[in-house]
Amino acid sequence: MWMGLATGIYTTNSPEACQYVAANCEANILVVENQKQLDKILKVKDQLPHLKAIVQYKGEPQQKAPFLYTWAEFMKLGEDVPNEQLNAMIDSLRANECCTLIYTSGTTGNPKGVMLSHDNITWTARVASAMVKGDSDEDVLVSYLPLSHIAAQMVDIWVCLSLAGTTYFAEPDALKGSLVNTLKEARPTFFLGVPRVWEKMQEKMRGAGAKASPMRKRVADWAKSIGLQYNYSVMNGEDAVPWGFMLANNLVFKKVRAALGLDRCKYCFTGAAPITKETLEYFMSLNIPLRELYGMSESSGPHTVSIDEYRITSCGKVIKGSKTKLENPDADGNGEICFWGRNVFMGYLNMPDKTTEALDEDCWLHSGDLGRHDEHDFLYITGRIKELIITAGGENIPPVPIEDAVKAEVPIISNAMLIGDKLKFLSMMLTLKCVMDDNGEPTDELTPEALDFCRQHGVTATKVSEILANKEPALYKAIQEGMENVNTRSTSNAQKIQKWIILEHDFSVVGGELGPTMKLRRPIVVKMHQEKINEMYAVATDKQ
Template sequence: MRAARIALNLLCRPADVRGLCLRSIKRKFFTVLEVKKGPRDQTLAPADNLWTTARDGAVRLRMEERGPASEPPVTTLQMFQDTVQRFGNLPALAVKRDGQWQTTTYLQYHQQCRAAAKSFLKLGLERFHSVGILGFNSPEWFIAEIGAIMAGGFPFGIYTTSSSEACAYVAKNAGTNILVVEDHQQLEKILQIQSQLPHLKAIVQYGPELREKRPNLYTWKEFMQIGSDIPDSKLDDIIASQKANQCCLIVYTSGTTGPPKGVMLSHDNVTWFVKRYAEAAGVQDHEIGVSYMPLNHIAAQVWDIWVPICFGGTTYFANPDALRVSPVDILKEVRPTRFIAVPRIWEKIQGALEATESASSFIQKAISTWAKSIGLAASHNLINGIDSRPWGYSLADFLVLKKLKASVGLDRCPWCHTGAAPITEDTLEYFMPLNIPILQLYGMSECSGPITVCTLSEFRLSSCGKPIPGCRTKIHMPDKDGNGEVCLWGRSVFMGYLNMAEMTTEALDEEGWLHSGDIGKLDQDGFLTITGRIKELVITAGGENIPPVPIEEALKKEVPIISNTMVVGDKRKFLSMLITLKCIIDPVTLEPKDDLTPDVIQFCQQLGSHATCVSEVVRSKDPVIYKAIQEGLDRVNQRAVSRAQKVQKWTILEKDFSLDGGELGPTLKLKRPVILSRYEKVIDEFYKL
């Protein structure tokens, strides 16, 4: 679209002016790219452009003459082979089956991926076509992903919460030849839309045994054996033909603001980024991690699949309900050396710790309070570069801090990460005294994962950190306070959106910068802070652009019994807010229950309320709870920069938002269009005269 506009503008000018303009445009748009051309060798396919939307296309890498961006490109399969040679007999994967942990070495892992690749070829996987994977994290998920790449196809994940229609949309867009599903529930979704998928040739189920046999439907055991007659030489030729600047895998955006887009990531995007990110984050060889976040999300793939492959780590698989309930049980059993979680998971871990402390005696609570004050001072010394610990630290660590960390399985983590959504400073401050520094990071699928990272040596409490080596950030059109759109550059920036040229040119400008759609600012030291999102802006009837997230997070900080908040008021005269309270999650259905969590009940009792259920609070409009929320909101409103940014009306909903309910996305972000539609009548009540 941008090129078309430029061409149309040129055609409307006189011939002599057109010539000058063309020379000017060539200097403007092509000089930068010519200077940064990388070497052309056997690892790269011919390419002149930084982006493509063609499944068989190639891109020119953002290579530089020196520094991290000058590193020679390699494919993901070359990286995997190198790890097998170095760490072949070490454990790569661990999964609990029938109550026992079963491990797979890197050599076995690689062999199983090759077997899967041969089977994909046998079932008709075509070069530059895709394999869709619909299910929870498992060794089979990993093997299907890497096997699809080995066979010359593109793996992509489908969210387990997706409807049949959503599955059909991404499967058609990706030109899917084969779908891998976990169980009968996911299989039924595909069977409903099978006739809509012209490229589909086979379905593989890797979970429980098939309930009924159908044509072109295979169990995992059948699948892994079906390609045994494919010669090694044929597979080796396909692997050798793949180039580092060609597409390796596809990650579909979650569709919270529109139809999902297929983010094409090259081999170089993955391999170069993983090394740079892991080095910046301080990842060591043979780390132990837990796989529980949805693998459809790029952060989970980077953290669970590719970082371990690069550094010979071991990945343990959690139960399917870990994200929705809490991963504490698996953390206590595995005791990982690295861990990443979205803010809601950190809040749940915090809740587990607070529940443990609330059951303590008065003396134990007093000792815990003292120990955490010492721990907080020690953490501040650490992040401020002060090489000393306060008096009494060793005793505080022995009596309290080590035990608290061990109670949630994080006693072997020197640091942890959080991302995908804003996290409150209260949550960060809560974990710092426990010697669990939670380091924020920022990224997106379009840049292969986190591109800015906080480290122990470079840390700001409210910041997402600095760019990883070899990447850059800038703020596009900053306002008087320095806030503007965050733009990103580096070899991790994606190839383009599959079959979506217009969307691609909206995301990538003429010089190749990725426009994130997020609003942020950089401080004098280069630390990035995200302050909002362009597509989440609420534009009032008066025309004022208001980022809702800071308001929502501020109220949650003021009133700790609140679970979720959502500001509404687009094209309205004033802002209003939907509020949910923290409640217990049903361990079977994973639905939010009516019962309030113990910490909320304790909070209510301290204020003089006897409520134990959300329905009690809402139906009686519990004056104590409503007053506490209003007072918290008043404090937030007092800090508003304008009257338009003050929330004037609000209500408590009878049910919390959830993944299964459809109000939360896979990374637990609010799905604002869904909530707006579902609570349309409630919202309209705010604006009745």
């Protein structure tokens, strides 16, 4: 994470950011997490003429140097500083000055330093706090995302300060499985989960359900049907409560919420990446409706939010005091989503050309995302301009809806990535659901849900490698049928998937295929598997 003033204190856990600071920033003090991060900074220290000190806040530096400090040593330096000096520094701050730098994830190019002002931060935090109607001193949040990410910084730090709430910090391996332990301990009153967090919860609950007795399965299925009906009624503003809801709530819903640590949660949010309708409906069926929100680093986090009013697959309505418009909409109303408001950033650090690309003359922020509004002004994200696949025939195809449709059709699939830019037809790379190890790396072992899918199709394999080695006919047939079902809903032949392959390993943050919020890093995945892609299209060309 990087925080501070333009020439102040910065912290980092990103190797890309280390290189960026060497070229662009005038950091006086750098705060690093551990020895590994310290080693990265020391490699470029000669390129940092303004650097006075490096602080390592976990453990002690292995090297000895007058500019290296432990966290305890760093804290002692301030003991003799008079309050008058501190107050003078605080008084010198201005609302329109840079408060924090948030580096973009780099999923579509090199990371960029997003400059957010004090006004950006404080205004957005106050608006967000007012929307959730927090109870002062009583609200609890759980922090698990890297604080280099705008969602974590805004919610875990600034909104929590605005609410006078309490933030619980999860274990470092939160996204590898321990997050639920922190949730059960903290019992947050609000929780923002990235889609992969909700998907992992869904997979584990389905895996547990597959092992339940027939009677428990019937009860759970009945309760979930009631829960889905009830939450659709609430979403549509209807007062009718289905018969049996209170019983289902006592038998199933309350227990599920308690098991997940969400029994006190007033709102469960999802954002930072696309989420499937299947996952949304799954949690609706458990009486845990997920409210989608949408924004970006450049908008200080949230720009549209679903609170009391929501629509499934919509990311809500624009926050009070801001505006949204759709630039150059097509016949279906899909246009580029543009933001305006006090949450819109100052610009990119030392990148005036990129700033001009993002902000037009009227200070509208161009998101690069495609969306549409319904008749009630709910915003729906329909694609991303930079992610659009433009085939050799000139057809513009948003990949996410097709990828989500394939994953919904074939439950054994973990990740699906559509290929076809500048190519004659569409193909897809697939990964199978597998167990992740303690380091967050994919193993060869299939998940319980994947094993259940295999058993349903008469396949005894327990490992990804076994499926690939044997090219299990029944499983490959099931996947092909799922592809064909998706293709029947295509609006043109150009949008049909012609070929697909299964990769040896699932995508992960550790492997580099996913960003910190589990967003697919498409250019990197293409580069990693370029040889397989070439083979797939070469075989198709040979056959033609």
